Amino acid sequence: MKLSQSFVKTLRDAPKDETAKSAKYLVRAGYVHKELAGVYDFLPLGLKTLRNIENIIREELNRVGCNELQMTALQNPDSWQKTERWNSDRMDIWFKTELSAGGELGLGPTHEEPGTAMMKDYIKSYKDLPANFYQFQTKFRNELRAKSGIMRTREFLMKDLYSFNTNKEEHDKFYHLIEEVYKKIYSRVGLGDCTYQTFASGGAFSKYSHEFQTVLPVGEDTIYYNADKSIVLNEEVLNDEVLADLGVKREELESTKAAEVGNIFSLGYKFSKPLDLSYTDQDGKKQLVYMGSYGIGVSRVMGVIAEKFADDKGLVWPEEIAPYRYYLVAIGENAEKKAEELEKQYSELILLDNRNMRPGEKFADSELMGIPYRLVISDKTLEKNSAELTARKTGEQKLLTLDELVAILSKV
């Protein structure tokens, strides 16, 4: 794309109340715009980055046969009353509103209840199981404070997956499958080396759940780990019983700050029982459905990646999720012509900075925006029929011939 086509400009200042490094850069680089605390618009570059993460998740879930759909934000109280999560004492992050025709509604903070209630229409017999569905859907959570940029917001994009099985054994198989899918996802978005599957509290659902935690100095969680035994656990379950369960001693554990980027829960009958989601088994007997839920905060993952890799010049995106892979700057008339040709052919990969500005300003913007590679074509490089490539992450530079460049672009 040509930058001149976009209305977005990099900004000198971020809103004064932004404290997270990633939030400051995301605003300044034109990825997001703040509507109010914890509520952000995704500008073109930000939306493209978010969609790249979304598409990786979608690909990996579809690959193992998951079904995508989309439920609603507006929530009927019925199913939430049955599980006793309608009351704000039990679920303190509700946004509630009212129908003008009369009656209270909520804005979905998660979708176990409506998902379970919906499946009553489709699950009747053991023949209808196993079943699953997932969605990319906007959640609303009335957080008292919002302060970590897009890492913790009041309105955010979440991937939530729900599974429905005949029994625990069948459920466990799916649960393990999704564990593996999650590892692949974190690896593909660039967090593979620093993200750990972590024992966490099962809450009201089961003894444990699993979180995926990315090591991050400003993370909200503290995790304890033993590298030799490959054991990681959240501080919230650091007690004698759990240590005995996991076969590890307190003094064998080291701690670090981390940010949760996903979680998976065995729900058991927690929702199917109050909502009466059941099936007829092969003997004609009624049985409750065994459920699981699996979440990834998509916009939160984007925030964690921004926070994790940003340096003192700005954002640094992993290649697979960057909105564009190359930031192209042309210096001189012939170079501009060549640059336009390249952008035209590879408009999905190249962000061409064709604005009427000094190269130094463009270089600074390319660093602030965190595009993985800066490409400079000047009349001087053209003499050698080449372009200068600079990696955003390492600063490493090399001269590529235009043929080599086209070969790389064609392969992506």
Add this chain to the structure above:
Amino acid sequence: MKLSQSFVKTLRDAPKDETAKSAKYLVRAGYVHKELAGVYDFLPLGLKTLRNIENIIREELNRVGCNELQMTALQNPDSWQKTERWNSDRMDIWFKTELSAGGELGLGPTHEEPGTAMMKDYIKSYKDLPANFYQFQTKFRNELRAKSGIMRTREFLMKDLYSFNTNKEEHDKFYHLIEEVYKKIYSRVGLGDCTYQTFASGGAFSKYSHEFQTVLPVGEDTIYYNADKSIVLNEEVLNDEVLADLGVKREELESTKAAEVGNIFSLGYKFSKPLDLSYTDQDGKKQLVYMGSYGIGVSRVMGVIAEKFADDKGLVWPEEIAPYRYYLVAIGENAEKKAEELEKQYSELILLDNRNMRPGEKFADSELMGIPYRLVISDKTLEKNSAELTARKTGEQKLLTLDELVAILSKV
């Protein structure tokens, strides 16, 4: 895709309170699930259809250089108070809610106000214009009654585009460009022959706006038209002044029922003035930005298409938006093997009904679901190395050789 992978089943009955034909079929065929009146989940087939419409709109807007982003549902009252649309007397379809930290919020029914306020960060000088952005975003409207299935809902997917220009002349050019883009979009989604650009009230914004109206017996609007003069107008502006403006007499007009599938507005300074969105012109003088807005209710368009083409057997989707183009039924063991091969290779085009059911039931489901072509492969057709193709719309049947079939599938 293989139908066995999906949890969705066709249902014998639709909810009793559904009156629209399309809503009954969409529920029964497993495209949508009703959460409450005017609030629908999009099940896998429904989401795929919706996305096909969305992608056509996106392609056509991107082609003319529009910028996609995504704003938020949660709305700060500030900008709405400045335009006097916060008060429910002025805008009676607000859903409002409250921050637990204190303060009222609204759920965006449209985005002129936040969009105008946001652009104050990016538009400073005439050099920053023209500008535009669009989004596919979930709108919330607290309709008193909701009765037309997904044609009029309380939560729906809308494409809204906003334009920002230095003056009316520059705006008019963009407005005409979008008129043409809209015609292309309606043509591509299958509504080209029956959708008319219609003079309508400009509301508080300007003398006229344009609506795109699809002729539909159960439509909520009445339009008047003169085919010879290519004039179409909404009943709401059928008065002497307008007739004089358009140069047509009352008795030269015929009327019909229609459903609005899009609208375009010249907003002028209606929003830029109260929100002070201005730019410095070439002489260093401050000028207000001239605005326009352009909407398409994406889920509504899907509902109108469903309603328009459905027959007594079920839905009938135009090819370009159908979730799958072929509904494949195999009869006999060799046929099943061949069918699985085809589905594997063309899984985006083929919905393979591999459920353990009689062919007649499968045929009925394929008709209910409105998939454009039914393909039957049986051991009998395989003897002739062929498959039987039946068009959903016309019932026309023909025998294709498998080579011909593969040639067609490869070309889509």
